[in-house]
Amino acid sequence: MKRRSLLLWAGLSPVLAPLIAREARAFGQEGAFHPRLMLTGAQKVDAARRSAPSRWSWEVIRRTSSPARLVVDQIMTDSSDVLHEPFLVWVGDGNIPALTPPELRRLRQYFELGGLLYVDDSNPKEGSFGRAARREIQRVLPEASIVQLDSRHVLFKSYYLLDGPAGRVTGPSHLDAIIRGRDAQVLFASHDLLGALARDDSGTWTFDIEGGASEREMALRFAVNIAMYSLCSDYKDDQVHAQELMRRRGRRQQ
């Protein structure tokens, strides 16, 4: 099966169900934020984090004007579905086998079209998925080099003003990334963002967060920022925003 569309009910309150059903077919939803999960080889989505993408979309809908897809697709990397939208999430918690030639080819096509891949290491303390993902992405984009994005990058002001990435795990204060021109192609996070977003069937958070509720809020905000960055690119780097954002940054630091 190349494409598996799953309605990820887990973690969503029953109240949302009618909304999901209504939104999924409406005009204007095709371009909505859609954190599609990319699967490689025999990889499967961790059951505990399966609800996270829908929660991500839900937070985007609740907090921003952007539409988002609550019904999130899982895409096999070698499938042409990879090429249909510009955002993919690759999540894992351990080492992964090398990407097959069709997967490599498809990802190269995806990046050629301008797609953005968010790599989320569910077990950043051990870090084997992060290392494996970097290794494989280097095979996809051999010319590209990985750079660090600190809090000055537009990703950290695309909606909220953030000091750095956040997730279930505190992690480093920067993101690793591959940049082409002005736009990021790949974001490597070592904070288990999906872990911070995941809820169980009863609607409670699946994982505890290092740093408590305020850190979870930061993780939600970081997730919204990634969504906004994927939809608006470097919009918040525009000159019209510069003065005001600088003023607010200054005020926050005081």
Add this chain to the structure above:
Amino acid sequence: MNARSIAFSDDMVGLPLWLTLALFALSLLLLLIEMQQKERGGVGILLSGTAACIICALAVLRPVIVEAKTSSVGPRVVVLVDQSRRMLLGASSSTRYDRALQAARSVGAHYKDGRLSVFGFAQSELVSLNPNSPPSAALLDSSSDLVTAFNRGVREAGERPDAVLVISDGRLARPEDEVSDDTLKEAFAGVPIHTVSVLRDAPPDASIRHVRAVGAAVAHQPLSLTIDVGCQGLKCNDIPVVVRELRDSVAPAELARGKVSVEGDLGSVSLEITLDRAGARVVQVAIESPQGDTVPENDSRYLTFEVSRDRVRLLHLAGRPTQDVRELRMWLERDQSVDVVAFFILRGDGDNPNAGESDLSLIRFPVEELFTQHLPSFDAIILQDIDAIRYKLAQYLPALAQYVKTGGGLIMVGGPSSFAGGSYAGTALDEIFPVEQPRGAPAFDGSEFVPVYTPAGQGAAVTRSLRELLNGQLPSLAGANFLGAPRPGAIVLWEHPKIRVGADPMPVLALGEAGDGRSIALAADSTFRLAFGDLAASVAGRSYGALWDGLLGWLMRDPRYEAARVELAQECIAGVPAQLRVTRLPGMTGKIAVELRKLSEQQTQSKSFNGGKDGESTSDIDLGALEVGGYTARVKIGDGPPTRHDFGCEKGGEAWSDSRPNPKLLERIAHISGGKAVNWDEPNELPPVEMTQIVAERHTSPILPPWGWSVSAALLLGAHWLARRYGGLA
């Protein structure tokens, strides 16, 4: 007439002749020297010696009697009549040209025995002129170049004329007034030039002599205009001058205003103007006519500026961030020729960011500033899925409509909050959009569809790149806004395969013109599928750029996306038939239809013209004689979108900018070339030119046969020898 004369033998010319004469002279000299040694009979020696020398010389030269039949021919006189349009300026009760023609006729009578060749001269070619049947004003040119005319009529002609006659007012483009005498001598050497001045005194007139722009006209960038104003015979102190841009269906925009201080007979002022729209723009420069101005037509100039664009300044407003917004944003950002100012609504009224303002990067949407202060600074506006009422655009829609009418561009991209869904139906934008907006629910249809190219879409330059890239295919789109029928003059490029408006398919992508501006309606919100998807991947996503390059290029009047290149075949002069030259771009087929309208605040009646044939790359379309003013021509080829060209039409144009005659220059030319300067009513003062004798038949007969000269010479030499012996000479 018969003439009889004596000449030497035909073979005795040049050196033999001179050698013979030298020997003859030497012989006489030696004879005189020898005479000092004589003893007697000096007279006989001298006479016989002289006679012998003469006869010997004649024996060599062999004189003949020449009988010739001759005729006298009138002198060749070349008459050059100034045919600049300036000659149509008044001179008493007639025009300068009338006077020139009258002078040419009088000259003909004056040189009735002469052979007159009368030519009209202006900028380049000499044209044969019959003073009794002059050409229409259409043949008159904007300036007159006497130097070129002289070279063509005198130096390059077969028979050199005996005299040249120039009839003009002296306000020549060449030679210029300040030219040195040496230059004049060099230019007019060889033939006497007589000049006839048609006017000596300048008419009371204030005029715009020159309008000079420093540098090229670039949209949004200040352009300095230097305006020279001349005034003679009137009280001119501070003359008000105003610069306006003429626009279609809206009031002219005043670009600058100032005063010219005239000192002597000339004043100058520099005014800075800014033209915001690219393409051909008609600018009127006008002075306030002083009282008593006899040539009010040259108080106003209509100049066409070809305004180029450095960068396209674009305002992109989106009601919510989506993948479609992302793709458009990224494409605009990548284009180095586009300067984007973007405002995306990231948070709506019902959204709860769960944070205070200081934790958010959101700023207020400055709708008032954008639509009241900054609107004219943008070349185009993109409205993408933004609700007019919710985001307070509704009150500025009349200003936005006016912005388009005055030359701005507008694209509305589809989405739930676009067109009727965004409360734009029934607003001022109704008359701007190329399509009608049906009111009432539903505002959109959510079903997938593959848009279909219309015949216009299949032929339009705006979609050529996309068609070629995808071989005419288009991706499936996720729903569409409901649009109504296309407005008159609009061009539909894509239509819906199923939804219909009346009997016709619903437009999905349509282009239209409104006043000076252009607008595009795109009823879909998923053109990002030209960047992402199987079809897009087959061309590495370039199809998205191909669509938007075309749309924005057409909106900004980029010549690459026009159906044709349009220009005037020649300067447009009021009252003279004008022609529009239309050059088709590759692939554009069909008949040419031209709609011509005067640039005016009022909706003026347009005139239609047709022409051109398939396979003919360039066609001249006759527009007939036009009045003074600015015009806009919309040229449509086949079903394609129209190409617009604006131009000005003037009464006299550059030729009338300086009404002063310059008789002094004519006098200088006459003086330096050895001719005479007279006034137009004094042709009898012109000097006569001598008749030329032409030999028609010639007979020669020898006075003596050669043996007769030889015998005579021998006898005389013998007699001289005897005389010398008698006188004691050896």
